[in-house]
Amino acid sequence: MKKGVLLVNLGSPESPTPEDVKPYLSEFLMDERVIDVPLWARTLIVKGIILNTRPKASAEAYKKIWWDEGSPLIVISERLQKKIQQQTELPVALAMRYGSMTIKKGLQELVDKGVEDVFLMPLYPQFAMATTETILVLAEEIRKEHFPNLKISDLKAFYNREDYIDVLSNSIARHLENNPYEHLLFSYHGVPERHIRKRDITKSHCKIDKSCCITPSPAHEFCYRHQCLEVTRLVAEKLNLAPGTYSSSFQSRLGFDPWLQPPTDLTIERFGKQGVKKMAVVTPAFVSDCLETLEEIAMEGEEIFHEMGGKDFTTVPCLNDDAEFVALLSNWINDWAISETVTA
Incomplete structure (x- = not known):
């Protein structure tokens, strides 16, 4: 064939x-x-x-x-x-x-x-x-x-494949080499919480709390939240990121139903208010730069950060080509x- x-x-x-x-x-x-x-x-x-x-x-x-x-x-x-x-x-x-x-x-x-x-x-x-x-x-x-x-x-x-994590980590390190930052935010596209529960093949594991995504379960095969947080963990481990210098958030909310937390825009705002002056954002849910990365993060996110007193705002390009x-x-x-x- x-x-x-x-x-x-x-x-x-x-x-x-x-x-x-x-x-x-x-x-x-x-x-x-x-x-x-x-x-x-x-x-x-x-x-x-x-x-x-x-x-x-x-x-x-x-x-x-x-x-x-x-x-x-x-x-x-x-x-x-x-x-x-x-x-x-x-x-x-x-x-x-x-x-x-x-x-x-x-x-x-x-x-x-x-x-x-x-x-x-x-x-x-x-x-x-x-x-x-x-x-x-x-x-x-x-x-x-x-x-x-x-x-x-x-x-x-392929979120947890070692070769993918290597490529993603190399890209992040390369783009931040000359852009020192105080905090690196991993921003993922958000989804309604009900999507997570609907795809829980165990029908009981996904509680969307602080423990279920780090507790081994067959549910993780189709759990978007777990897979996002696992990318953050694996990249942080690969790049030897110090605890407290990185975190995860979810962007692009739509409607009034509960979505995955914390929201990216409010997270950027919070770090600006807390006195962080140099912030970097990477968007590992996307492999190609698009409206959500180029406008929502690189433009709107930077504007929020500057309004809250932040100084340097760096966006890491997607893997693209x-x-x-x-x-x-x-x-x-x-x-x-x-x-x-x-x-x-």
Whole structure:
């Protein structure tokens, strides 16, 4: 069976205009794994409220970070795909969960090249309903409907793989080498607490307190909170970070339901108030810089920090198309190809 690879990232509007942001937000927020409430309630929230108020503000935010080549997330993902293609003989396609670069188009591109066996790689280190799961579910639906003879296997959450932690740690160390800081904040994209409980395969372990994420459990395989905190722990251990000089937080809250704590914006505000003058932020839930990293953290976060009396605010870029990250993903792809051949 001829093998191929499909990289999948989040997606982006076609342009930073309300006209293009609105359909993108609609597709994203109407996903039942993003806003996981009954259809009638999701429709009321998204189409009745959010889409009548948010597209204009979101478009303004996108304009702040938009590149001449287009959406940063798309441009970076395309660079990553091209560099990986240079390090593997397998055809490598790129798709997005939302927007015009659909998973169906990505699979079709591979099928047109004769691919029968696809390695699906969601570009998310941690598992979450609203990221990895929604990609895998949609890919399987598309396979059944359009490509019934196609075989698809997927890359599991790689948050705790030693080689990934090495690459992430090296990147952080390199970017902070000439940027001394008093506190390093690991900011992860937030999710509602109910998402954590819904994916607790034990139905009892996840209490979202100070103990459950550090107590061994099968629930950790699908626990986003545990996986985020574990990245922080492993990187801190790798970089020999002193206790008290680093912490974790969660950004991008939406709605009024309880979300993972503590919030990034309030955490940045708190450190500024406490007299921290030099702060750095890294965002390990993202592999590609995007609206949430370039605008929410690098712009809004810095503004909050300065307003609270902070002086130096440094953001560590995502892994993007970093040479070590490209080599890491390429190695995983080539290892998969070999293992599939041996198994077959």
